[in-house]
Amino acid sequence: MRKSSVVSVHEFLQIWLSMAKQKKLQRVLVACSGGVDSVVLLRMLASLQSSLSLQLVVGHVHHGLRETANRDARFVQELAEQLHLPAEIEYVHLQDISIQHRRGTEADARHLRYQALLRMAEKYQCDAIAVAHHADDQVETVLWRLLRGAYLSGLQGMQAESVVPQSHMRLLRPLLSFSKQAIEKTAQQNGWSWVEDESNQSLRFLRNRLRQRVLPELRAIEPNVSEIIGRFTAMVREENDWLNDWAKQLFNTYITYDETLSAYHLSTNQWIELPIPLQRRAIHLLLTCFPTEINWTARHVEDLRKLASSKDPSAGIDLPGGFLAWRIYSQLWVGPRPRFLNTKRQTVREVLLNEGEWADELGWIWRLTRHHISNLVSGNDWGWTVHLPPEIHSLSIEDCNRSWRVKTRVGSKKIQDLMTDSKLPKMLRAAWPVVKAGDWLWIPGLYSSSRIHSKDAEIARWTLQTIPPKHVQSLLQAEECRILWRRDKEE
Template sequence: MLDGDFGWLKEASKRRRYLVGVSGGADSVALLHLLQREGFQRLVVCHLNHGLRRRAASADARFVERLAERLGCEFRGGREDVGQCAEMWGCSVETAGRRARHAFFAECGRKTRCRRLLLAHHADDQAETVLWNLLRGSRGASGMKVEQSLAMAGLSMQISRPLLTVSRARLRSWLESQNLSWREDATNAEPMAVRNRLRNEALPLLEEIAGRDVLSSLQKAAESDAELREIETWAVEQAEVLDPQGRIHIRKLMSLPPALRWSCVFDFLRNHGVQDLGRGVVSRVLEMLVADGSAFLNLPGGGRMRRRQGRMFIE
């Protein structure tokens, strides 16, 4: 078994149905095999062809479908032209891909009546997320959570990331030791995507400069940040900022210190599936607090924040 914190795998109910996002890459293939070996029997393998790599992408889809069949798992496949979506939505290919995946997972969730989604994010992904959030100035040293509720295309999903403390290298080493195959995504080595540059250039350079395990340091930073967020969440809950309909009560929000107001709005937007959250988006929402009468703000991804009768909500 891999070293790492696998408390989720040990504690989760094996009888429940779970959606599992599987791209065919080493990370998601390792997750699927680990789940199967731990006795999870009601797994729905979900694979989205992004339409970016043509023949290679089709081969990925066939690989994942055959793997699901071999392991006795239900398979759900989909296809989206993410490049075309990026042009239509006026966003990056990365953002379009994330939105397309969310919509696909939500569709799978509705068709299978399953709201639990397992993703194969690992320690390297966590480090990239922390660095990117620091560079954007959006959320300090925040990272991904092992457990998270998130709205995907209007559907509330419970997301779990069992591999978040395990490095990419360790996952690949384990697959090799078990003689398990996976698909390589050539786009992971291409320099144009921000994530790829963080992965292939920034993190190795930081390790060289620091002379220590940067993945572990960034993981600890994310954990410390998460502890602070728990305190913030508790304070917001005590103030009863959200009304019974899940809308922001403006007067109660204004009673909080500025830092807590910012945190509350950020979490509200993120939990409603708003993507590309930088300081600018949150700041513009906060400006609505002092607007006269009703006000609205178009959000990244197509939603709209509305201020009306002392409440703020997304429509």
């Protein structure tokens, strides 16, 4: 943090020029609420506009949450006119966020604000958005995130240069190294007016309680608390970058993306031998791959790490935003909650023996053909195959009743035990199909009560084949799973 008592034009210019080095800034949207911080930011940029060959656009977001919101919008509009700058005011409403996606007034307002600023910046073809966060905001942010259980990367605080969430728009914070006191003194010395947001005095919000109660006490203990936390966030950022480089290598080595399920998965056998800090870091990297504004906390990361080490082969945990993490033996999956969970066939499908192909309501593809068994090529692309006994003229397809028993060479066995022995993923068992015709039974990939003798090879027979949907194929990849892509053995 700078020890300057005011925001000098020279210091501000040097900061801005360093930001412009990466990519030239020709047109910038300046977010202005009308408060002292954003007014100083706007006026400083306006004073340098001609020397920097910079075009400015003033952006104001009207949340409609306060009686004085219209006053603030008028103030910003008049200030922009005074500075001969174009201004854009956008109205947003918290009720536009669906109930399942609401995270609290502060978080929802912040989300809507940045989305509105992004729309304005894109409308005016701006290169970046400038906001007025300062050093005191940085202290509040770190404390706020710490209390909310932020992961280590969250403790690096705000960066002077970043991007708007879920976009490529640059987000600039040129006042981040200046104190609130220096900003207010700058406005006072220059006679710049501003408006006060009375909601900043409300102790209803955690950030305000930190600002009004916790920070004064911290400064009484250590006057340089802002500078200390500033150094701390810089160190965290450096170490975070180093750990991320290692984590990316682990991510590329151990973690795979499955497009069918829009989920990531990894094999836990080697994973659990890795250093725990790197496990956590790679898991956090995995979570941040999902296009969502969920604040993944240290608790989420640790829960996933423990799930990867769990001895329960079918364990799972719910995550925010409709995401799910689940184990399938030695595989850990993380992604949106699969749509097929808890779905079953609504009816029993009765099938007459006629050649044809069809898909059932759960996406399984079936095919009936009639030919000599010796002409059927084993190992074809049609997944599982069974030859029907000659006395069968119709059959039914339904969900397995796992309490049923089937005959084996040594007696009988429950279908549930058959599934367990074959390591069929637990989440697939309820809707796994069974084909019945009287006492005859076929469970694709698991069991068939047919038996074909060599003397029957030249007899024309009905053959039933099936391919499961792609998500089922993906979930059968676990090393322990004994259901193979082959023609079923005749039991």
